[in-house]
Amino acid sequence: xxxxxxxxxxxxxxxxxxxxxxxxxxxxxxxxxxxxxxxxxxxxxxxxxxxxxxxxxxxxxxxxxxxxxxxxxxxxxxxxxxxxxxxxxxxxxxxxxxxxxxxxxxxxxxxxxxxxxxxxxxxxxxxxxxxxxxxxxxxxxxxxxxxxxxxxxxxxxxxxxxxxxxxxxxxxxxxxxxxxxxxxxxxxxxxxxxxxxxxxxxxxxxxxxxxxxxxxxxxxxxxxxxxxxxxxxxxxxxxxxxxxxxxxxxxxxxxxxxxxxxxxxxxxxxxxxxxxxxxxxxxxxxxxxxxxxxxxxxxxxxxxxxxxxxxxxxxxxxxxxxxxxxxxxxxxxxxxxxxxxxxxxxxxxxxxxxxxxxxxxxxxxxxxxxxxxx
Amino acid sequence: xxxxxxxxxxxxxxxxxxxxxxxxxxxxxxxxxxxxxxxxxxxxxxxxxxxxxxxxxxxxxxxxxxxxxxxxxxxxxxxxxxxxxxxxxxxxxxxxxxxxxxxxxxxxxxxxxxxxxxxxxxxxxxxxxxxxxxxxxxxxxxxxxxxxxxxxxxxxxxxxxxxxxxxxxxxxxxxxxxxxxxxxxxxxxxxxxxxxxxxxxxxxxxxxxxxxxxxxxxxxxxxxxxxxxxxxxxxxxxxxxxxxxxxxxxxxxxxxxxxxxxxxxxxxxxxxxxxxxxxxxxxxxxxxxxxxxxxxxxxxxxxxxxxxxxxxxxxxxxxxxxxxxxxxxxxxxxxxxxxxxxxxxxxxxxxxxxxxxxxxxxxxxxxxxxxxxx
Numbered sequence: 001x002x003x004x005x006x007x008x009x010x011x012x013x014x015x016x017x018x019x020x021x022x023x024x025x026x027x028x029x030x031x032x033x034x035x036x037x038x039x040x041x042x043x044x045x046x047x048x049x050x051x052x053x054x055x056x057x058x059x060x061x062x063x064x065x066x067x068x069x070x071x072x073x074x075x076x077x078x079x080x081x082x083x084x085x086x087x088x089x090x091x092x093x094x095x096x097x098x099x100x101x102x103x104x105x106x107x108x109x110x111x112x113x114x115x116x117x118x119x120x121x122x123x124x125x126x127x128x129x130x131x132x133x134x135x136x137x138x139x140x141x142x143x144x145x146x147x148x149x150x151x152x153x154x155x156x157x158x159x160x161x162x163x164x165x166x167x168x169x170x171x172x173x174x175x176x177x178x179x180x181x182x183x184x185x186x187x188x189x190x191x192x193x194x195x196x197x198x199x200x201x202x203x204x205x206x207x208x209x210x211x212x213x214x215x216x217x218x219x220x221x222x223x224x225x226x227x228x229x230x231x232x233x234x235x236x237x238x239x240x241x242x243x244x245x246x247x248x249x250x251x252x253x254x255x256x257x258x259x260x261x262x263x264x265x266x267x268x269x270x271x272x273x274x275x276x277x278x279x280x281x282x283x284x285x286x287x288x289x290x291x292x293x294x295x296x297x298x299x300x301x302x303x304x305x306x307x308x309x310x311x312x313x314x315x316x317x318x319x320x321x322x323x324x325x326x327x328x329x330x331x332x333x334x335x336x337x338x339x340x341x342x343x344x345x346x347x348x349x350x351x352x353x354x355x356x357x358x359x360x361x362x363x364x365x366x367x368x369x370x371x372x373x374x
Numbered sequence: 375x376x377x378x379x380x381x382x383x384x385x386x387x388x389x390x391x392x393x394x395x396x397x398x399x400x401x402x403x404x405x406x407x408x409x410x411x412x413x414x415x416x417x418x419x420x421x422x423x424x425x426x427x428x429x430x431x432x433x434x435x436x437x438x439x440x441x442x443x444x445x446x447x448x449x450x451x452x453x454x455x456x457x458x459x460x461x462x463x464x465x466x467x468x469x470x471x472x473x474x475x476x477x478x479x480x481x482x483x484x485x486x487x488x489x490x491x492x493x494x495x496x497x498x499x500x501x502x503x504x505x506x507x508x509x510x511x512x513x514x515x516x517x518x519x520x521x522x523x524x525x526x527x528x529x530x531x532x533x534x535x536x537x538x539x540x541x542x543x544x545x546x547x548x549x550x551x552x553x554x555x556x557x558x559x560x561x562x563x564x565x566x567x568x569x570x571x572x573x574x575x576x577x578x579x580x581x582x583x584x585x586x587x588x589x590x591x592x593x594x595x596x597x598x599x600x601x602x603x604x605x606x607x608x609x610x611x612x613x614x615x616x617x618x619x620x621x622x623x624x625x626x627x628x629x630x631x632x633x634x635x636x637x638x639x640x641x642x643x644x645x646x647x648x649x650x651x652x653x654x655x656x657x658x659x660x661x662x663x664x665x666x667x668x669x670x671x672x673x674x675x676x677x678x679x680x681x682x683x684x685x686x687x688x689x690x691x692x693x694x695x696x697x698x699x700x701x702x703x704x705x706x707x708x709x710x711x712x713x714x715x716x717x718x719x720x721x722x723x724x725x726x727x728x729x730x731x732x733x734x735x736x737x738x739x740x741x742x743x744x745x746x747x748x
Contacts, residue, residue, distance in 0.1 A: 007462045008440065041687060063688045064643075066382065083688050084631040086643055087706030088381045107632045107641075111705040135689060136632045136641050169686065257458040258481045258510045267481075267510050269438075269460055273721045277651040312543065313415060313717055314437045314457050315509060331485040332461030343687055347647045348722070351742060365742065368725060 002357065003296055003334055009254050009270045011349040012336070013232070013360065014298060017249035019051060021230050025213065026055045032219040037061050037080060039208065039228025042343045044363040045352065046074045048231065061208070061226045065089050065096070066371050070363045072100045073374060079103065080126060080226070082167070082208070084136050085111045090118045092372055097123055099374055103162060107136045109145055112152035115159070122158050126206065129194050131166045131187040140190035143197045150198065163204030163223070166191050171211035177241050184212040192221050214242040234342035235290055236280055251292065251299045251336035252345060254316060256329055264319060266326050270337060271314040276344035285309070289337040291318055298355050299336035308337060376731065377670055377708055383628050383644045385723040386710070387606070387734065388672060391623035393425060395604050399587065400429045406593040411435050411454060413582065413602025416717045418737040419726065420448045422605065435582070435600045439463050439470070440745050444737045446474045447748060453477065454500060454600070456541070456582070458510050459485045464492045466746055471497055473748055477536060481510045483519055486526035489533065496532050500580065503568050505540045505561040514564035517571045524572065537578030537597070540565050545585035551615050558586040566595050588616040608716035609664055610654055625666065625673045625710040626719060628690060630703055638693060640700050644711060645688040650718035659683070663711040665692055672729050673710035682711060 022038075029036035038052055041063035049060070049071060059078040062068045065086075068079045077100040081093075084107035096102050098121075106112050107128035115125075127149060128137035138145045153159045168187040171180045188207065195203050206224035207213075213227035214237070232250040233243040254270030279288045282304065289308035292299045306326070309319040316337065320326050329335075339345040346352070350364025396412075403410035412426055415437035423434070423445060433452040436442045439460075442453045451474040455467075458481035470476050472495075480486050481502035489499075501523060504511035512519045527533045542561040545554045562581065569577050580598040581587075587601035588611070606624040607617040628644030653662045656678065663682035666673045680700070683693040690711065694700050703709075713719035720726070724738030 007466065008438070008460070064382070083643060084641065085705065086382070086629045086631050088629050092381065108634065108705070110633050111631070114705055134637055134639075135686065135691060136634070139636060142636065255460045255462050257460050257485070259484050260482065260510070262513060262516065263508055265508075267458065269457060272650060272652075272718055276646060277718075278646075312509065313721075317509060331459065331482070331488055344646055344651075347687075350738075364724075364738075368739065 003294070006253060006255070006334060009252060009274045009349070011346065011352050012251050012253050012298070013352045013354055014249045015354050017247060018048065018231055021233065021247055021249060022052060022055055025227065025230060026057070028217070029225060034219050034222055035059060035224035037206070037224050037226050038231070039063070039082065039226050040071060041067065041082070042228040042231055043346060044070070045360050046071070047360040049074065049076070061228065065092055067363060068096055068102060069372050069374060070366065072096055077101060081105060082226070084108075084128060085115055087111070087114045087118065090115070093123065094121045095372075096374065097121065105165065106149060106153065108138065109148040109152060112149040116152045116156040119156050119158055122160070124160050124162050125153055126163050126165045127161060129164050129166045129191050131168050131190040133168045133170050135167075135169065137166065140194055143194070146194060146197065161203065163206055164191055164194055165206040165208065165226075167208040167226075168212070169209055171209050172236060172240065174211065175240050177215050180211045180215050180240065180242070184216055187212075188221055210237060211240055211242040229343055232342040232346070235287070235338050235340045236278070239280055239282060245301055248338055250342050250345070251294070251338055252289070252349070253294065253334050253336055256331050256333045256335060259326070259329065259331065261323060266318040266320070266329055268316045268318060268335060268337070269314060270316040272311045273313055274345070274348055275311055275316070275337070275339055276341065276348050277311060278341035278344055280340050282307070287340065289316065289339050292336040292338065294334055294336040299338075302338060377668070380627060380629070380708060383626060383648045383723075385720065385726050386625050386627050386672070387726045387728055388623045389728050391621060392422065392605055395607065395621055395623060396426060396429055399601065399604060400431070402591070403599060408593050408596055409433060409598035411580070411598050411600050412605070413437070413456065413600050414445060415441065415456070416602040416605055417720060418444070419734050420445070421734040423448065423450070435602065439466055441737060442470055442476060443746050443748060444740065446470055451475060455479060456600070458482075458502060459489055461485070461488045461492065464489070467497065468495045469746075470748065471495065479539065480523060480527065482512065483522040483526060486523040490526045490530040493530050493532055496534070498534050498536050499527055500537050500539045501535060503538050503540045503565050505542050505564040507542045507544050509541075509543065511540065514568055517568070520568060520571065535577065537580055538565055538568055539580040539582065539600075541582040541600075542586070543583055545583045546610060546614065548585065549614050551589050554585045554589050554614065554616070558590055561586075562595055584611060585614055585616040603717055606716040606720070608719075609661070609712050609714045610652070613654055613656060619675055622712055624716050624719070625668070625712055626663070626723070627668065627708050627710055630705050630707045630709060633700070633703065633705065635697060640692040640694070640703055642690045642692060642709060642711070643688060644690040646685045647687055648719070648722055649685055649690070649711070649713055650715065650722050651685060652715040652718055654714050656681070661714065663690065663713055666710040666712065668708055668710040673712075676712060
């Protein structure tokens with residue numbers, strides 16, 4: 001990409017790195033003979049989805065019904081809507097289910113009761129199990145809740161329970177391979193115990209976080225994995241050991257707009273409306289992004305001597321440890337920032353550019369009035 | 375608005391409250407005989423801009439050049455671009471300046487040097503002074519930097535320096551009227567000292583934060599105020615005392631999707647992609663939004679017994695202090711959440727609904743390829 005054409009903040013994707021990340025996960029799933037149902041909430045892009053399709057992927061996960069419609073319009077025909085069921089969307093679920101296989105996530109008995117009362121059309125359901133993350137789902141050690149949920153659904157007659165799923169996001173905050181693998185083993189053990197209690201052997205077991213999926217080699221007991229973030233990775237995954245720096249496939253390119261030597265800061269156009277506001281602690285410093293030099297060939301590896309220390313709406317404040325690091329930086333120069341959380345940065349930016357200059361779609365670009373068309 | 379039509383998260387605006395907030399600021403500016411140049415980065419909406427225009431406002435502030443184009447296309451003809459000058463946008467500044475009076479913000483000598491070298495067209499400039507916030511601008515106690523900046527600009531011959539501006543965002547984090555007013559007095563004193571040092575009496579003095587503008591009654595020494603957030607206010611402004619709860623004109627309406635009595639939580643569809651991720655500490659609790667009941671007439675006043683305790687991409691986790699508070703809540707029910715930071719929530723949502731059901735534009739809806747058309 002000719003960087004001369006860049007005027008404001010833009011999100012650059014390294015396609016080769018994405019393809020390597022996809023390829024690694026595809027091979028791992030094949031070696032374990034499990035279903036790979038990638039979560040598309042990270043990229044929300046038809047173009048990136050196409051890269052997956054070229055690897056033979058035909059089942060996906062999304063984080064909202066709107067996103068299911070976005071990909072269904074592009075020909076995806078087997079979609080798990082990972083967010084818990086919202087009864088206000090019943091008609092929309094029915095409409096999309098007529099066109100493509102749509103898996104609904106049920107996470108509590110009350111939702112099961114409501115869906116069972118609403119449903120007059122064949123629907124597929126996954127039951128969400130909370131294996132310890134404590135966000136959504138039926139607690140793994142509360143079989144009575146699970147039985148109650150299943151009874152409601154089965155009573156309807158048109159609803160098929162396809163499996164049990166979990167997303168144990170606790171692994172995002174762990175900081176070593178060992179801790180993540182220990183956590184993963186506990187999570188898998190718990191969801192399998194739930195299936196054992198139902199006595200239904202053919203309930204599929206589906207798990208979902210990027211750290212486990214990146215670090216585990218053996219998925220025994222598991223039928224399906226649903227990682228999403230791995231397609232781009234980010235600083236959070238790099239710090240918790242799920243990827244190497246070279247695997248990170250995204251950087252936000254920001255123009256420098258203020259040089260403040262007496263404060264030890266440089267300011268870029270690139271703020272909370274571009275990055276979102278996730279941060280991470282690195283060496284006791286609150287970091288909103290790591291800073292790297294860039295040129296026409298892409299971004300270089302950042303050092304920990306220069307990082308984004310705070311964000312306001314449009315501004316990113318960069319701190320550095322020694323003045324030599326910024327001595328040749330001027331307003332209008334471009335720097336690359338490796339984001340803390342690529343899913344949120346992609347969602348804020350709502351568009352991408354490849355290193356070669358080509359632009360990619362993002363669901364954010366969709367006109368509001370066509371969100372639920374098919 | 376008939377709430378039956380709501381299926382997913384949506385951002386509701388109380389027009390009457392907005393108009394009251396605007397009216398109060400207009401009257402205050404009139405009483406002090408100062409220019410009121412509201413910051414439009416909070417709402418980014420042509421429709422909301424029209425409400426200001428009906429009060430006779432014809433000068434505005436924006437936080438990006440893209441936003442300046444958005445409002446210039448709608449007939450605004452005097453626009454201060456509050457973000458520091460990015461030399462990559464020179465041609466775009468020239469193009470918009472030909473159509474409407476555009477004030478460029480220069481925040482360091484290096485930017486002044488570069489703009490002076492680029493500029494071959496009459497341009498108006500404001501110089502940004504850092505009165506203590508330590509984000510951008512020339513430090514108030516560094517007159518040498520200020521002289522250097524002015525010399526660069528004046529040397530060009532086509533550039534006119536119109537005034538000195540500051541945005542002292544430190545007031546957002548203060549938690550009492552007294553502290554905010556003390557801070558404000560120091561900030562005003564410092565920027566006036568800067569003008570005194572230039573010896574140019576007709577340099578305009580412009581200040582910009584919502585807490586000071588909301589709480590001060592006397593603006594002596596000041597020529598212009600540029601508050602933005604006050605149009606909606608939010609939890610942050612309520613907690614720091616800049617507004618009463620009744621002044622808050624925005625709530626994110628979220629459907630309940632999970633009920634988890636054993637965890638003491640309820641989960642809504644409404645996450646970081648809807649709210650952004652600003653939080654605030656209230657009674658030692660990290661709060662991402664306060665929760666209120668709602669009905670067809672709008673939202674009620676929240677209590678501190680129920681609040682959003684964490685956000686992931688699409689989920690908001692609600693904690694409550696006693697089970698009676700949620701005993702009648704079911705999946706599909708709507709609750710109103712008062713956001714921590716209305717500017718970022720509006721930017722994430724990219725659309726609004728009035729309580730009556732009418733929708734309002736937001737700059738996010740603009741197709742990318744028309745960002746810089748005029």
